[in-house]
Amino acid sequence: MKLRGLYAITDSQLLAGKFLSYVEAALEGGVTLLQYRDKSSDEARRLREAEALRDLCERYKTQLIINDDAELAARLNVGVHLGQTDGPLSPTRALLGRDAIIGSTCHAQLGLAEQAAKEGASYVAFGRFFNSNTKPGAPTCSLELLDQARQQLHLPICAIGGITLDNAAPLVAHGVDLLAVVHGLFGAESTAEVTRRARAFNELLKI
Numbered sequence: 660m661k662l663r664g665l666y667a668i669t670d671s672q673l674l675a676g677k678f679l680s681y682v683e684a685a686l687e688g689g690v691t692l693l694q695y696r697d698k699s700s701d702e703a704r705r706l707r708e709a710e711a712l713r714d715l716c717e718r719y720k721t722q723l724i725i726n727d728d729a730e731l732a733a734r735l736n737v738g739v740h741l742g743q744t745d746g747p748l749s750p751t752r753a754l755l756g757r758d759a760i761i762g763s764t765c766h767a768q769l770g771l772a773e774q775a776a777k778e779g780a781s782y783v784a785f786g787r788f789f790n791s792n793t794k795p796g797a798p799t800c801s802l803e804l805l806d807q808a809r810q811q812l813h814l815p816i817c818a819i820g821g822i823t824l825d826n827a828a829p830l831v832a833h834g835v836d837l838l839a840v841v842h843g844l845f846g847a848e849s850t851a852e853v854t855r856r857a858r859a860f861n862e863l864l865k866i
């Protein structure tokens with residue numbers, strides 16, 4: 660399967676009280692990957708929410724990715740996204756199997772992406788590209804790095820950090836396959852607007 664399109668990422672604070680309705684609205688508009696990102700340590704709630712997302716994703720034929728937690732991903736038989744301090748890639752590939760989607764945060768460093776590719780990542784993520792409400796302190800990344808990454812890597816490239824419908828086009832022009840978005844999607848005022856934004860992101864990627 661070609662990994663290209665909108666990569667929607669949940670945020671527990673932003674989606675409080677409207678979690679499943681907003682996620683379903685995004686899926687309705689088209690989502691290639693959906694990441695469950697919850698930084699709390701409430702294991703019971705995390706399991707419950709991740710299971711609900713897995714069921715929703717099955718209905719919409721969307722791939723679910725769990726942030727940070729390879730054990731939870733293995734339990735649900737879905738993919739995982741690992742940052743540089745979230746555990747090693749190779750054993751995670753062994754745990755989840757060769758068909759699982761495993762993403763790797765590479766900040767603004769091509770060397771990290773080359774290493775991730777060697778260790779079996781399915782996609783590499785660069786960013787942040789713009790000011791981010793969700794993670795203001797994330798290191799910044801340039802469009803030039805995307806050009807180099809496109810030339811040197813043979814993996815889908817994901818961009819993250821402050822992406823909106825107004826600023827995403829240059830990322831696509833510089834070779835991005837996956838647009839990873841929290842606020843630019845789920846910061847919408849209504850479910851109808853979430854669906855409209857999801858469709859519009861996909862239109863930028865022409866899928």
Ligand SMILES: Cc1ncc(COP(=O)(O)OP(=O)(O)O)c(N)n1
Pocket residue numbers: 666694696726727740741742743744745762763764784785817819839
């Ligand atoms: C698609 C995608 N890219 C990058 C990240 C950031 O991962 P990480 O650096 O581990 O930071 P946290 O998201 O865990 O705070 C991501 N989650 N998804």
Ligand SMILES: Cc1ncsc1CCOP(=O)(O)O
Pocket residue numbers: 786787790791792793794797819820821822839840841842843
């Ligand atoms: C998790 C993460 N890693 C780098 S920026 C970011 C947050 C993305 O959220 P937003 O789309 O709201 O900037």
Ligand SMILES: [Mg+2]
Pocket residue numbers: 726727740741742745
């Ligand atoms: Mg992480």
